[in-house]
Amino acid sequence: MFTCGGFMNRRKFTLCSVIIALVLVVLILLSILVEISVLVVPAFIAGLALMFILRSRVETVTVDERTHLIHEKASTLTLQIFVLGAVLVGFVLMVVSSRGYADLSQSGFTLLYSASALSILHLILWHYYRRKYGG
Amino acid sequence: MHDLTQEDLAKEIGITRQTIIAIEKGKYNPSLELAFKIAHYFKVKIEDVFFYDQNDEKTKRRSLKVE
Numbered sequence: 776m777f778t779c780g781g782f783m784n785r786r787k788f789t790l791c792s793v794i795i796a797l798v799l800v801v802l803i804l805l806s807i808l809v810e811i812s813v814l815v816v817p818a819f820i821a822g823l824a825l826m827f828i829l830r831s832r833v834e835t836v837t838v839d840e841r842t843h844l845i846h847e848k849a850s851t852l853t854l855q856i857f858v859l860g861a862v863l864v865g866f867v868l869m870v871v872s873s874r875g876y877a878d879l880s881q882s883g884f885t886l887l888y889s890a891s892a893l894s895i896l897h898l899i900l901w902h903y904y905r906r907k908y909g910g
Numbered sequence: 911m912h913d914l915t916q917e918d919l920a921k922e923i924g925i926t927r928q929t930i931i932a933i934e935k936g937k938y939n940p941s942l943e944l945a946f947k948i949a950h951y952f953k954v955k956i957e958d959v960f961f962y963d964q965n966d967e968k969t970k971r972r973s974l975k976v977e
């Protein structure tokens with residue numbers, strides 16, 4: 776029988792992670808359907824804790840320089856897509872609002888502020904790491 | 911020659927098996943540190959395991975083949 780206990784290889788860890796993620800999704804959907812929002816946060820925390828415990832039981836290495844490179848590239852592209860998308864949609868919403876088609880200026884402002892905040896945070900961290908690695 | 915699996919090598923060097931596969935296929939260029947680790951593991955010079963192909967700038971293919 777399949778169990779998530781004991782020491783495990785990476786494949787078993789991935790399978791356990793997928794199961795935990797599915798259970799979490801079902802729990803969150805259930806809590807939304809039954810309107811018990813109290814369940815969401817504990818379920819999420821429990822899921823994270825379980826993942827953390829499982830990861831410490833994995834025999835093989837799960838993170839290395841290639842994994843870091845993949846994360847870096849994915850993060851950079853995610854940031855660029857989000858900022859660009861947020862700015863574009865934000866401007867469109869502002870224009871639509873200013874022409875009186877709909878009152879979406881709050882949403883537009885929220886998107887533009889989010890994009891700005893994310894860009895500023897990225898810039899601060901970029902400077903931090905540039906100094907750290909002797910740039 | 912070493913009767914070594916990708917999983918064994920990955921475990922010995924402290925990287926994932928997927929990284930070994932990616933290096934073999936030329937999809938990933940290892941850092942200098944990792945290249946030295948691999949060469950050191952096989953007790954050979956780094957240029958015996960990897961080579962730099964100037965004509966293939968994009969892939970910078972290196973030759974690493976593990977069972």
